[in-house]
Amino acid sequence: MARESLVVATLVELADNLVDNYDVIDILTLLSNRCVDTIDVTSAGVMLCLPGGELQFVASSSESMEVLELFQIQANEGPCVDCYTGGVAIVNHELVDPDVRWPHFSPRAIEQGFHSVHCLPMRLRGRTIGALNLFRADVGLLTTDDIMIAQGLADVATIAILQHQSVLGARLLNDQLSFALNSRIVIEQAKGMIAQFYGGGMEESFSRLRNHARNHNVKLTEVATNLVEGTLPLAGLDTVREPHR
DSSP states (O other): OOHHHHHHHHHHHHHHTOSTTOOHHHHHHHHHHHHHHHSSOSEEEEEEEOTTSOEEEEEESSHHHHHHHHHHHHHTOSHHHHHHHHOOOEEEEEOOSSOSSSTTHHHHHHHTTOOEEEEEEEEETTEEEEEEEEEESSOOOOOHHHHHHHHHHHHHHHHHHHHHHHHHOHHHHHHHHHHHHHHHHHHHHHHHHHHHHHOOOHHHHHHHHHHHHHHHTOOHHHHHHHHHHTSSOGGGSOOOOOOOO
């Protein structure tokens, strides 16, 4: 699918997910995956700010990305932390070791195979609710068009979440974000079960989980819950397919 068509399709999918029982993880996983599909990045991930003010990992396009997002939270250091705190985009930053800016984060990112990072704020009318992290395996620069597309997708996801807040009210949205974090626990359990059953790594397990959800138009959290509760047999998962580009 051509990039322009895929971007339009993504906007439609984001809007289509705005139903009463929408899943924050589904929307932000879609955002992460489409950034990888439409721009020249290897992995993408999203952090959101919870009601208490702390950043939390919510969604990513890959297992290696998830590891780095969680490390940023633990170390309180990295592009997402700086981007959210300052509300300013970080673009075309080369990861080096040693790194004065992120002495603990950068070596860990390089170990995961990444050599440049870009981070965009999820912000609307002065309110920043999180950050979109983009990693590349090489040091090549993102183009202006790449950055505009990524920021545009992040803006649409931000508007979707905040618009839902205006409808539901802040308390219900906070409950929904808390549910999203609990859903992450179920997804991690499901990934472990898949890895044990199929003998693959966590990256492949995540791909199987995500692919099955896509193929059957079911929420990622729902597939994970069904696996953990035993209503969906592990042998019934679809095989992994290569993402369309």
